[in-house]
Amino acid sequence: MGEEISEHRFTAEDDRRFAHNLECETRRLGHWLRSQEDPGPGQPRIGFEIEAWLIDDACQPLPRNEAFLEAFASPLATLELAQFNVELNSSVFRTGPDCFCEMMTELAKTLRRAERAAEQIGGHILLAGSLPTLTPEQLGLHHMSRRTRFRALNAAVLERRAQRPLRLDIEGQEHLRHEHCDVMLEAAATSFQIHIETAPAVAHRVYNAALAASGPVLAAAGNTPFVFSKRLWEETRIPLFEQAVEVGGFGESARGPLRRVTFGSGYLRESIIEAFVENLEHFPVLLPSRLAENDPGLPHLRLHNGTIWRWNRPILGVDPDGSFNLRIEHRSLPAGPTLPDMLANAALLLGLVEHLVASPGAGHGTLPFASARDNFYAAARYGLKGRLQWDGGAPQPARQLLQHQLLPRAAEGLERLGIDANERDHLLGIIAARIQSGQTGSVWQQQWVDRHGDDMTALTRAYRAWQATGRPVHTWSL
DSSP: OOSOOSOSOOOHHHHHHHHHHHHHHHHHHHHHHHTOOOOOOSSOEEEEEEEEEEEOTTSOBOOOHHHHHHHHOSTTEEEOSBTTEEEEEOOOEEOSTTHHHHHHHHHHHHHHHHHHHHHHTTOEEEOOSSOTTOOGGGSSGGGBOSOHHHHHHHHHHHHHTTTOOEEEEEESSSEEEEEESSGGGGGGOOBEEEEEEEOGGGHHHHHHHHHHHHHHHHHTTOOBOEETTEEOOTBTHHHHHHHHTOOBSTTTOTTSSOBSEESOSSOOSSOTHHHHHHHHHHSOOSOOOOOOTTOTTOHHHHHHHTTOEESEEEEEEEOTTSOEEEEEEEOOOBOOSOHHHHHHHHHHHHHHHHHHHHSSSSSSTTOOHHHHHHHHHHHHHHGGGSEEOOTTOOOEEHHHHIIIIIHHHHHHHHHHTTOOHHHHHHHHHHHHHHHHHTOOHHHHHHHHHHHHOSOHHHHHHHHHHHHHHTOOGGGOOO
């Protein structure tokens, strides 16, 4: 979905042609995957995307992302759906000694450069799961970034919904009901996306491991308690995004099990191709753009996959030399509160995934898929206060599970990847301190409001001031 397309209206013939090419490319991907028997290097590559807010001095969204890109002057930044959002990208890093130090150095430099660019256009950069001051009125087509693919996506989603408005119905500590006439609701949720490279032979196991790890990692990382001034879930981005682009598969299944924003329909059994076959067989094409046929880069398959937003999404990439790479894009973590917090979350995820992949079985240990899914939504709703299942036992408090079982396993996984012991202990130490204190970004925001009142502007200003210190959120005071 990051690549631009040339059309925003399509014909029935476009649909037929795209569907035919998609089927051919899915078969070709299957042939390629079956030819890749080498399990690959033990140290996968990893990269990141950070979705950020542009805000003004009054902590309101600043719709000037094109001016920001001009001032930033680097391909590491791209436009997002809304004119007040940007995406900041990292280089690709090989896991091993000093890799997290290298990640920290580069991402800190990128964020400093982004802040300088934002200041040049009269604003600031903010990393958060959502912007507390955001209002529904600001999420209109007048603030949609000027890219053809965004207009095309909006038209396609509404067409699939027979022009019915999108509806938010999120019941948390308060109840949010809202109807919206376009896909701009999606822009209210901003994430920290982690890309983990995987060899084709073990990609299905890495995917399954990411599913199993998602709930516990999310429980420790919540940072989105408020949307439209309503106090909702610990990580409200999850129901927000699932409802913001609610258009499902074939047969009017928007509210059925096969949604385009989904935790998934089950673990994979033998190959990552199963996910791409599901894309082909269960999800209508949203953007049947006229792409080159017989392109070895499989552009139809990659574009279609970009319109299905699994919280753990398999990605087929193309390296500069034309060779394919496979990676799992972990999409459920929020941006913020600080860079050390985000890299600690990444270390926890990476360590747990490696531990699970190295364990006997298909990558998910003994955790049934239904339990992994229940864990994910319990973590999103209740954070560290949620109860999660693991190893076939009864549900237990997320804090207890993480502290006594999963942090040691994540440490083992990072050790297997050759992560330096000092880096490993520092990053997992941030998670341990966060668990011990019980203070995630979401908890801090709610406690701030409890003490100072529900002034979202003042909350955002205080949050930004603490973010500027670079100190992990468990150390923030009120």
